Amino acid sequence: MKGIAMQNVMRWVGVVVGFGMVAGLVGSAGGCKKEESAPVVAPTPSGGGQGGAGQSGSGQAGSGQTGSAAGTAAGAAGAAASGASVPSFSLAWSEYPSWSVFGVASDLGLIDGAKGKQGTIEKKHNVDIELRQADYDPCLQMYASAAVDSVCITNMDALNPSLARKSVMILPTSTSNGGDALIAVGVTDIKQLRKPKKVHGLTKSVSEYAFVRGLIKKGEDPANYEMANMDPGAAAQAMQTNQAGIEAIMVWNPFVLQTLKTRKDAKVVFDSSIIPGEIIDSVVMSREALGRPGGEAFARAVAEAFYAVCARMNDPKLGDETYVALGAKFSSLGAAEMRVVCTQTKFYSTPAEATALFASKELAGVMQTVSEFCVKQEIVPKAPTLAFGKWNDAANANADLVFDSSFVQAK
Numbered sequence: 001m002k003g004i005a006m007q008n009v010m011r012w013v014g015v016v017v018g019f020g021m022v023a024g025l026v027g028s029a030g031g032c033k034k035e036e037s038a039p040v041v042a043p044t045p046s047g048g049g050q051g052g053a054g055q056s057g058s059g060q061a062g063s064g065q066t067g068s069a070a071g072t073a074a075g076a077a078g079a080a081a082s083g084a085s086v087p088s089f090s091l092a093w094s095e096y097p098s099w100s101v102f103g104v105a106s107d108l109g110l111i112d113g114a115k116g117k118q119g120t121i122e123k124k125h126n127v128d129i130e131l132r133q134a135d136y137d138p139c140l141q142m143y144a145s146a147a148v149d150s151v152c153i154t155n156m157d158a159l160n161p162s163l164a165r166k167s168v169m170i171l172p173t174s175t176s177n178g179g180d181a182l183i184a185v186g187v188t189d190i191k192q193l194r195k196p197k198k199v200h201g202l203t204k205s206v207s208e209y210a211f212v213r214g215l216i217k218k219g220e221d222p223a224n225y226e227m228a229n230m231d232p233g234a235a236a237q238a239m240q241t242n243q244a245g246i247e248a249i250m251v252w253n254p255f256v257l258q259t260l261k262t263r264k265d266a267k268v269v270f271d272s273s274i275i276p277g278e279i280i281d282s283v284v285m286s287r288e289a290l291g292r293p294g295g296e297a298f299a300r301a302v303a304e305a306f307y308a309v310c311a312r313m314n315d316p317k318l319g320d321e322t323y324v325a326l327g328a329k330f331s332s333l334g335a336a337e338m339r340v341v342c343t344q345t346k347f348y349s350t351p352a353e354a355t356a357l358f359a360s361k362e363l364a365g366v367m368q369t370v371s372e373f374c375v376k377q378e379i380v381p382k383a384p385t386l387a388f389g390k391w392n393d394a395a396n397a398n399a400d401l402v403f404d405s406s407f408v409q410a411k
Contacts, residue, residue: 087294088115088128090148091283091302092139097338097345098174098281098306099152100329105305106131107325108312121308125301127294149289150302155280156206156370162384162401166287168391170299170407171306172354176279178344180210181256181271184248185239190218190269193225193248200230200238201250204379206279207232211250212373213278214270239263253341254331271344277357278366281345287402290391299407303351307408310349313342351408358405364388367403 093099105111111119113131122129132139132148143151144161150170158167184193193199201207212222227250230238236255238246240262248269251259259266272279283302289295312322320335323342327333333341348354357363364386371383387399396402 086118086126086128087292087298088130089150089289089292089295089298090115090130090132091150091152092132092134092142092148093152094134094136094139095330096136096152096281097326097330097342098347100326101173101306101309102131102152102302103133103329104309104322104325108309110305110308111301119305121301121305125297125304127298127301129298129301129305143284143286146286149298150283150285153282153284154206155282155367156209156374158282158284158401159371159374159384160380162284163380163382166400167284168287168290168402168404169282170285170290170404171283171303172280172348172357173283173306174281174345174347175277176206176210176252176272176281176344177276177346178271178273179253179256179341180207180250180279181252182211182214182248182250182269183239183256183259183266184269185263185266186247187267187269190215190220193269195224195226197247198226198228198245199248199250200228200235200246202232203227203229204377207250207252208377209370209373210272210275210279213275213369214272217274218270239266253344254333256344257337257340277362278370280357280366284401287391296407300409303354303408307349307351310347313347314349354408355405358388358403363403 091102093102102111102113105121106113106119109119110121111129111131112122113129113133115130116128118128132142134142139148139151140153140157140161142148143153144165146165152173153161155169158169161167182199187193199211201211208227211225211227215222215225230249232249232251232255235246235249236251236259237243239249239259242263249255249259256268256271260268283306285295285299290299309322309326312318313326315322323335323338326342327335327338330338330341348357367386371380371386374380375383384400385398387396387402389396389402389404390406391402391404
């Protein structure tokens with residue numbers, strides 16, 4: 001997202017630095033990190049990436065994986081280009097509750113994230129899924145530059161890349177249901193936050209989107225409020241340590257949970273549950289990759305792996321261990337904390353839920369609202385053409401971004 005603006009950092013951009021700063025203060029609160037950001041074509045150098053404290057700090061998701069993006073480009077062509085019998089496709093993912101699922105799926109042997117190896121689901125669909133883990137910004141950059149075939153991304157961030165690389169949302173994974181929140185100290189009425197007061201958070205991002213939309217839902221005019229750009233980790237730490245001038249912040253988990261736990265007088269003014277279904281996490285794939293031999297089988301395999309882990313999460317016998325495994329991929333959270341996080345990041349955990357979302361009239365309205373916001377905030381140069389239905393239908397041939405639920409029903 002580098003080419004747009006320094007502030008176009010993804011939603012979890014400050015997690016690596018921010019979580020590191022607050023970890024000592026919050027103890028076991030852990031660190032989830034989805035940085036949502038405004039759609040951008042390449043990552044901004046000022047961001048830390050959505051990915052996460054655990055990944056980036058350990059180097060697991062860092063230079064080793066992102067640095068080899070060029071190799072991933074070759075991998076995207078994969079076996080098909082070399083004449084091998086099993087076509088290979090790549091998926092870039094970063095730490096986030098519903099995206100860390102793919103790391104768990106690999107650990108369970110459902111898929112094997114290493115190129116050239118297969119898990120049980122890959123064998124079933126006769127495809128090779130290469131997992132490329134990195135921070136969020138580099139994931140978006142890899143996708144925008146066609147270095148990977150698919151990426152874990154928000155609906156808002158999917159807009160800009162689709163203008164240059166026609167894309168298909170093949171799988172919705174979750175939606176923010178309280179994981180983004182406006183937190184304030186000493187405020188009993190939202191009107192107390194009107195100018196000249198400032199709300200600190202990441203501008204030109206999902207944080208700003210949730211802030212503006214929340215104000216509108218509360219009957220307030222966003223023009224009466226000011227959001228001051230600040231790294232979410234730094235904003236959370238400032239409030240937790242009683243820094244002067246930081247009375248209100250707009251952040252996401254883990255910063256929401258950490259701040260409320262550390263600063264007992266901090267209260268949630270509103271959160272993303274006020275705008276249900278508007279912030280959508282997903283897997284997006286290029287139209288070109290879908291059209292290659294094995295492309296649709298790859299999409300179905302990705303969906304099946306996701307639902308297999310979701311089923312384990314909902315299994316009374318396997319639930320706790322699966323949440324622990326998921327938390328290990330998401331800032332080392334335990335089962336109890338991870339259950340809270342996944343309540344505030346509601347999973348589309350079954351094919352029926354995904355199908356209902358893509359078939360709903362509400363989704364088209366949500367995407368129009370998101371597109372208009374991004375154009376107004378100059379996050380995208382223009383609104384992409386959106387379509388809902390089969391990606392290869394003639395009627396959708398010219399669409400920049402298609403929402404296709406046909407892959408969630410694994411064949």
